[in-house]
Each structure stands twice: as structure tokens, then as C-alpha cells.
């Protein structure tokens with residue numbers, strides 16, 4: 223889940239410089255079990271609709287990200303790198319220092335009403351998860367979705383957060399007036415792997431309940447099967463178990479994506495690997511020797527296996543839904559991306 227725009231109009235090129243200025247930030251902690259150890263930096267953003275850099279290979283041009291940092295704490299998360307732009311730690315700091323753009327709903331409503339805005343599709347959850355735990359307290363998404371609904375502006379949401387079900391009625395209202403796409407990220411169903419590599423997220427089966435619930439309400443929901451983690455979730459039996467569970471949830475599509483290890487995520491992931499699976503470190507160093515991506519032959523093999531399984535289990539396009547998938551980038555060697563412009567593997 224992660225997109226940040228570093229162009230001259232970006233909220234980040236100028237506003238980030240002032241992000242931690244004394245007037246711009248209120249820092250809060252909450253002494254509840256849910257938020258213990260987490261610091262929230264509340265800011266008033268200057269802009270909320272971000273343009274995706276032209277060099278990006280993503281399938282959408284505009285994003286809205288009400289948060290930075292993510293308490294879902296996935297070890298492999300690409301967005302870790304973006305915390306370094308704020309002089310924050312990309313490891314534990316990314317998991318526990320959360321920037322909250324508290325004026326996101328009102329700002330979005332204003333920007334959607336601008337004569338310069340052309341009503342293009344807006345993707346959310348592409349940088350960090352907009353339904354991470356902080357959203358339970360700050361409740362920014364209802365105002366954001368209401369603004370998009372009132373402007374009949376098409377949008378999509380990618381999430382690992384079951385909290386999205388809180389906003390189901392609003393999303394249904396929006397889907398009556400515009401194109402709405404909901405995608406949930408479930409890379410695998412292994413319990414032990416989930417607990418260690420995605421420690422702050424709802425369990426995979428709970429995420430698949432989200433898929434099922436949206437389907438029951440007439441909103442087709444796709445699954446981004448990401449990441450497929452080499453040697454840990456990629457055996458034929460594991461792929462089959464995951465695709466079978468996705469099919470059983472009624473998902474309208476499944477899109478596999480093999481683990482990327484870009485700088486920022488790579489160091490954190492490899493440290494985790496050394497701690498939990500030390501025997502795999504050398505294999506990873508060989509598999510990712512050429513850069514951030516696994517070799518194409520490996521990616522193609524996974525894609526083919528998942529597509530074959532999807533066909534076997536009957537996962538296909540929705541008949542009546544309004545789902546629009548967020549397509550991940552095509553596998554490639556190091557892309558010429560000048561900023562944090564990759565899906566965070568939500």
C-alpha cells in the first residue's frame with residue numbers, strides 16, 4: 223500500500239519539509255492496549271490528492287493517503303523507505319510513528335470541487351493501509367468516502383484491514399453513483415508465517431471474510447495475492463491452499479505478486495529472515511542477487527501456477543460487481559523510480 227509524489231505540486235516536496243515544524247504537528251500517544259507504544263503525529267496537510275510520477279508503472283494516476291507509517295508492521299513493506307524522508311526510522315519507527323493528516327476529508331472535498339479537478343480515478347491504500355489501526359480512532363475514511371460519493375468520483379481501496387467493513391454502507395452508497403473497486407491483500411494463509419511477518423494485521427481468514435461480506439452486498443472484491451514469499455509460501459501445496467481459500471471467499475479475481483525487496487524493506491526483511499529462518503539467508507541472497515526483484519523465471523512460474531489454480535477453482539471476473547482491480551506493476555529489473563512509488567505489498 224504506498225504512493226508518494228515528489229513533484230513540485232506534491233504535498234511531500236514542500237509540506238514534508240515543514241511536516242515536523244513546531245506549528246504543524248501535534249504529537250499524541252494513547253494509553254490503550256491497542257495503541258500502546260505508538261506515537262501519532264497529527265498534521266494539517268496542504269494537499270491530499272497526489273499525482274503518481276509519470277515514470278511509475280502503476281495503473282492509476284492519482285492517490286489519496288491519509289496516513290504515513292503503518293502499524294500493520296509487515297516486515298517486507300515497501301513504504302518503510304518513505305519514513306526516511308521524514309527523518310524517521312524505517313524499521314520499528316515505521317510501525318510505531320504514524321503521521322495522520324487530520325484534515326484529509328475536508329481537504330479532499332475541497333480539491334474534488336475545484337474546477338481544475340477532472341474527476342479521475344483515485345486509488346487508496348497504495349502507499350500505506352488506510353484501514354490500519356489508527357483509522358479506528360481518527361475515522362478519516364468515512365469523510366473521504368463521503369466526499370468521493372458526493373462528487374461521484376471513481377475510486378478504489380486496497381487494504382488488509384477488516385475495519386473497512388465499518389464503512390460498508392458508505393461504500394455501497396458510493397458504488398451506486400460511481401465505479402468503486404475494493405481489493406484485499408492476502409498473500410498466503412499460513413498462520414505461523416502470518417504471525418511473524420505481518421504481526422499487526424488481521425489474520426488472513428478474517429481478511430477473506432471481508433471479501434465474502436462485500437460480495438454478499440453486491441460489491442465484487444478482488445484479492446491481491448501479495449506477497450508470495452519465496453521458500454516460505456510458494457510450495458505447490460501452499461499456493462493451492464491460498465488460492466482455494468480465496469476462491470471460497472467469492473473473490474472476483476486473484477492477482478499474484480512475488481515479494482520485492484527494495485532498499486528500506488530489504489534490510490528489515492533480511493534481518494527478520496536471519497532471525498526466523500537463518501538457513502534461507504544464502505538462498506535469498508542468490509535469488510535477489512540482481513536487485514529488488516526475484517528473477518523473471520521465478521515470477522512467471524508463480525504467476526502461471528496461481529492462474530492455473532484460479533481457473534481450476536473458478537475464480538473469474540465478477541458478473542454484476544463494480545470491482546476495479548489495482549494492477550500491480552509488471553515484473554521488471556530495477557525500475558527508474560525516483561521516489562516511493564511502489565505498492566507496499568498490501
Ligand code: SF4
Nearest residue numbers: 292294296299350351
Ligand atoms: S504492507 Fe501494507 S499493511 Fe503491511 S505495513 Fe505496509 S502498508 Fe501496512
